Amino acid sequence: MVRTLxxxxxxxxxxAGTMGSGIAQVAATAGYDVVMRDVxxxxxxxxxxxIDDSLDRLVARDALNESDAERARERIVGTTDLADLAxxxxxxxxxxxxxxxxxxxxxxxxxxxxxDVVLGTNTSxxxxxxxxxxxxxxxxxxxxxxxxxxxxxDGVEVVVGEQTGTGAVDLAHNFAAELDKETWEADDKxxxxxxxxxxxxxxxxxxxxxxGVATKEDIDRGMRLGTNVPMGxxxxxxxxxxxxxxxxxxxxxxxxxxxxxxxxLLRRKVDAGHLGKKSGQGFYEYD
Ligand SMILES: NC(=O)c1ccc[n+]([C@@H]2O[C@H](COP(=O)([O-])OP(=O)(O)OC[C@H]3O[C@@H](n4cnc5c(N)ncnc54)[C@H](O)[C@@H]3O)[C@@H](O)[C@H]2O)c1
Numbered sequence: 001m002v003r004t005l006x007x008x009x010x011x012x013x014x015x016a017g018t019m020g021s022g023i024a025q026v027a028a029t030a031g032y033d034v035v036m037r038d039v040x041x042x043x044x045x046x047x048x049x050x051i052d053d054s055l056d057r058l059v060a061r062d063a064l065n066e067s068d069a070e071r072a073r074e075r076i077v078g079t080t081d082l083a084d085l086a087x088x089x090x091x092x093x094x095x096x097x098x099x100x101x102x103x104x105x106x107x108x109x110x111x112x113x114x115x116d117v118v119l120g121t122n123t124s125x126x127x128x129x130x131x132x133x134x135x136x137x138x139x140x141x142x143x144x145x146x147x148x149x150x151x152x153x154d155g156v157e158v159v160v161g162e163q164t165g166t167g168a169v170d171l172a173h174n175f176a177a178e179l180d181k182e183t184w185e186a187d188d189k190x191x192x193x194x195x196x197x198x199x200x201x202x203x204x205x206x207x208x209x210x211x212g213v214a215t216k217e218d219i220d221r222g223m224r225l226g227t228n229v230p231m232g233x234x235x236x237x238x239x240x241x242x243x244x245x246x247x248x249x250x251x252x253x254x255x256x257x258x259x260x261x262x263x264x265l266l267r268r269k270v271d272a273g274h275l276g277k278k279s280g281q282g283f284y285e286y287d
Contacts, residue, residue: 002116002140002167003089005174009033012088012113014105016047016078019122020094022150025051026179027092028072029064029151035085036078044078051076054151086112090175092144094122097247102126103134110135118168120144120175124195125251128161128188139165142172145192146181148240156181161188190255191248199249199260202240205233206263209283216283234283237266238276246270 009032013024016038024036024047038044055073058064064072077084085091091113095105102121109119119141121131132141143159156176160169169185176183186192191199205223209216220232237245249262269275269282276282 002118008089010088012085012091015094016044021047021050023092023094023146024076025054026150028075030179034076036076037082037085041080082108090118092120099126102131106131107134110137118171122146125191125248128159132161138163140168142168144172154182156183157192157194158183158185159188159192191252195248199252202233202237202245203263206266210265238282238284241278242269242276242282
């Protein structure tokens with residue numbers, strides 16, 4: 001038996017980067033006390049800067065009132081000490097997308113937190129089952145795949161590993177609902193639903209551009225106007241980060257074969273350090 005939502009009041013978030021800071025923010029906004037852990041104080045400080053900016057933007061557009069934003073901010077505590085997660089009722093891991101690092105984190109968490117605490121992972125492409133294998137309690141490990149940017153996106157993908165128990169799955173859905181997110185469920189197969197379909201779509205957009213099918217602007221316009229998506233493949237790839245798209249595509253290609261092979265131009269952009277919006281240049285240029 002794992003803890004149900006009624007007994008969750010403190011949430012531990014491992015990793016204070018793009019996703020961890022967002023998850024900490026939405027959990028705190030929903031009223032949970034949050035302990036956010038990263039390996040260095042500088043990363044925690046960056047995480048808090050991201051949270052402050054995001055809360056300010058929400059207040060500016062009247063999506064959140066100022067006192068609720070302040071209260072949310074006060075509910076989040078940062079730490080570099082994993083042991084500070086010991087009293088948490090639910091853990092969400094959002095460290096770098098690397099199996100060895102995630103397995104180390106889960107092995108440590110397994111001995112640190114009570115045996116009925118659900119351990120969620122925000123992995124985009126890695127096997128939940130393999131992450132869970134680093135623990136002695138794989139039944140409590142579940143995929144809790146938030147979308148970027150977490151405070152803006154409405155959906156969370158719940159991923160069920162080979163040994164994930166129904167209690168952990170139920171808690172994942174219920175917790176996401178408490179954060180005002182809708183969920184869908186995927187079996188633990190490479191890329192789950194979202195990245196399995198998104199990654200080849202992005203790569204095909206990049207190949208279409210490289211092969212001269214249309215200008216980059218027209219590829220994006222065509223997909224926006226033609227299929228009613230908010231962003232076309234080249235602008236979305238820039239937004240996600242070209243290094244992130246490359247890494248995810250490589251992981252999926254290892255498992256699913258050639259149809260997931262990254263586009264040549266994607267690799268060339270990453271080799272050049274053109275990573276998209278975050279580096280100021282990708283398929284487009286940014287200020
Ligand atoms: N960025 C996205 O668009 C996106 C979307 C969905 C899911 N994800 C997944 O979320 C996870 C995190 O991605 P991100 O974009 O936030 O990465 P990020 O690089 O912004 O942040 C990762 C953080 O983890 C920290 N970290 C590394 N080892 C740690 C440890 N042992 N303990 C605590 N912190 C540690 C790093 O210092 C860094 O601050 C990955 O699994 C990624 O695949 C990312």
